Amino acid sequence: MENNNNHYSIETKDLSIHYGRFTAVRNVNLKVEKQKITAIIGPSGCGKSTLLRAFNRMNDFVSGSSVTGEIFLHGRNLYSKHVDPVEVRRKIGMVFQKPNPFPKSIYENIAWGARINGFKGKVDELVENSLRSAALWDEVKDKLQESAYALSGGQQQRLCIARAIAVQPEIILMDEPASALDPISTLRVEELLQELKKNYTILIVTHNMQQAARASDFTAMMMIDDQRAGGVIEFDDTKKIFTRPTDKRTEDYVTGRFG
Amino acid sequence: MTRKTFENEIQQVKDDVLLLGSLVEHAIIGSVEALKKRDLKAAEKIIAEDVAINKKRFEIENQLMILIATQQPMAHDLRLLASTMEIISELERMGDYAKGIANINIRMGEDTLLKPLIDIPRMAQKGADMLHRALTAFVNEDVELANSIPAEDDEVDALYNQIYRELMVFIIEDPKNIERANWLLWVSHNLERVADRVTNICERTIFIATGEMREIKDSDDEFWHAQKK
Numbered sequence: 001m002e003n004n005n006n007h008y009s010i011e012t013k014d015l016s017i018h019y020g021r022f023t024a025v026r027n028v029n030l031k032v033e034k035q036k037i038t039a040i041i042g043p044s045g046c047g048k049s050t051l052l053r054a055f056n057r058m059n060d061f062v063s064g065s066s067v068t069g070e071i072f073l074h075g076r077n078l079y080s081k082h083v084d085p086v087e088v089r090r091k092i093g094m095v096f097q098k099p100n101p102f103p104k105s106i107y108e109n110i111a112w113g114a115r116i117n118g119f120k121g122k123v124d125e126l127v128e129n130s131l132r133s134a135a136l137w138d139e140v141k142d143k144l145q146e147s148a149y150a151l152s153g154g155q156q157q158r159l160c161i162a163r164a165i166a167v168q169p170e171i172i173l174m175d176e177p178a179s180a181l182d183p184i185s186t187l188r189v190e191e192l193l194q195e196l197k198k199n200y201t202i203l204i205v206t207h208n209m210q211q212a213a214r215a216s217d218f219t220a221m222m223m224i225d226d227q228r229a230g231g232v233i234e235f236d237d238t239k240k241i242f243t244r245p246t247d248k249r250t251e252d253y254v255t256g257r258f259g
Numbered sequence: 260m261t262r263k264t265f266e267n268e269i270q271q272v273k274d275d276v277l278l279l280g281s282l283v284e285h286a287i288i289g290s291v292e293a294l295k296k297r298d299l300k301a302a303e304k305i306i307a308e309d310v311a312i313n314k315k316r317f318e319i320e321n322q323l324m325i326l327i328a329t330q331q332p333m334a335h336d337l338r339l340l341a342s343t344m345e346i347i348s349e350l351e352r353m354g355d356y357a358k359g360i361a362n363i364n365i366r367m368g369e370d371t372l373l374k375p376l377i378d379i380p381r382m383a384q385k386g387a388d389m390l391h392r393a394l395t396a397f398v399n400e401d402v403e404l405a406n407s408i409p410a411e412d413d414e415v416d417a418l419y420n421q422i423y424r425e426l427m428v429f430i431i432e433d434p435k436n437i438e439r440a441n442w443l444l445w446v447s448h449n450l451e452r453v454a455d456r457v458t459n460i461c462e463r464t465i466f467i468a469t470g471e472m473r474e475i476k477d478s479d480d481e482f483w484h485a486q487k488k
């Protein structure tokens with residue numbers, strides 16, 4: 001992953017992802033630009049989470065799952081034998097749909113992950129900077145030793161984002177990060193994404209069309225085929241996808257006329 | 260279809276635009292008719308009816324705003340609602356041209372027409388006819404029709420040029436004609452602008468249907484080209 005001259009953070013070639021004999025994602029050829037926000041949209045069950053999880057090898061944990069085709073991270077084959085999945089997960093952070101803080105203090109949620117990932121610097125600084133980046137610092141600076149569970153859902157979600165940032169990944173994957181948040185927290189997270197993209201490449205799965213339209217630079221539209229395998233049917237500038245998409249199915253989906 | 264209510268509301272907006280369009284058509288034809296007969300009562304009526312045109316336009320604008328806020332339109336829906344906003348403002352301005360003609364009629368007071376009106380009613384008829392078909396193209400999102408109408412603006416421009424030259428001859432013959440020639444020049448200029456705005460409606464219609472924003476015809480220049488020759 002040291003080859004950083006590549007224009008794309010992630011590139012897939014004929015990527016298919018299987019659960020046992022079922023192909024959940026078929027033949028995806030996607031190029032994710034560096035330091036941009038790419039949204040993945042599409043109806044439920046079309047394989048968005050499956051695709052996202054393949055990018056940091058989280059599917060490795062699912063027994064029976066397998067991958068064919070290739071995924072390149074900064075030009076390097078992600079599924080090659082020489083790649084360490086743990087190292088991959090450090091470089092590619094993930095924020096899940098439901099906030100999942102550790103049952104520890106706010107401070108430890110950030111410090112612990114960083115420490116086990118070999119962080120050797122000043123931990124206090126790291127905690128503060130990560131919380132500031134996630135727009136949470138002001139709300140928690142006086143109660144860093146309290147349990148993360150005492151935070152509201154929206155604060156927990158931002159804590160998880162802070163935790164993901166703390167390990168200084170290159171790419172952040174977000175699976176519906178704002179679906180459980182109130183409108184203000186949602187907008188905060190979106191503002192945060194704009195900040196984060198100065199340093200990170202971001203992939204975000206969302207069911208909220210306005211969010212995809214507002215917050216992303218590129219959009220990939222996914223849809224299942226007649227064998228229920230999901231694929232990317234259209235990929236373009238977000239502006240184009242939401243004002244004049246090429247594929248009729250994208251048009252139907254973004255205008256709410258699907259199904 | 261998952262958005263039946265929204266579809267119905269869109270249809271309602273389109274019907275309202277047609278209604279607004281027909282008010283404007285009547286105002287254009289009516290204002291010239293009143294001028295031809297020098298019927299000041301009819302001219303007053305046109306001016307009074309412009310209030311109804313403006314009111315209708317605001318009604319539609321409000322309805323569009325509610326739809327944008329509540330339905331969060333995307334893609335085709337977004338193009339339709341945003342462009343309709345533009346189209347109703349074009350229609351309101353066309354209504355203003357008709358009102359302008361009615362005002363000229365009133366300001367002419369006791370003056371008689373410099374000449375019997377022949378080409379001016381033709382211009383009005385042509386403009387109103389183009390408008391009618393442009394709105395048919397709009398409600399049906401008929402790209403072919405929308406594409407074909409702007410070329411007819413040439414006929415309107417030709418009539419305008421002809422009227423202009425005719426009036427110049429009157430002025431050269433006798434400078435006392437200047438004021439009365441000027442009234443008619445204003446009237447024909449207003450009608451020329453009507454046709455230009457029809458072109459804008461056609462462009463918006465093509466944008467709604469295809470997502471392509473392009474200028475079909477830059478008719479503003481043509482009058483000046485014609486004068487140079």
Ligand SMILES: Nc1ncnc2c1ncn2[C@@H]1O[C@H](COP(=O)(O)OP(=O)(O)OP(=O)(O)O)[C@@H](O)[C@H]1O
Binds near residue numbers: 048051
């Ligand atoms: N662990 C698994 N084992 C077997 N099949 C799975 C597994 N996870 C997902 N699938 C199947 O793969 C397909 C894609 O699922 P995935 O969760 O990727 O969809 P999604 O697009 O994220 O949907 P949603 O929008 O509802 O989150 C579905 O048919 C799903 O049933």
Ligand SMILES: [Mg+2]
Binds near residue numbers: 048049175
């Ligand atoms: Mg999912």
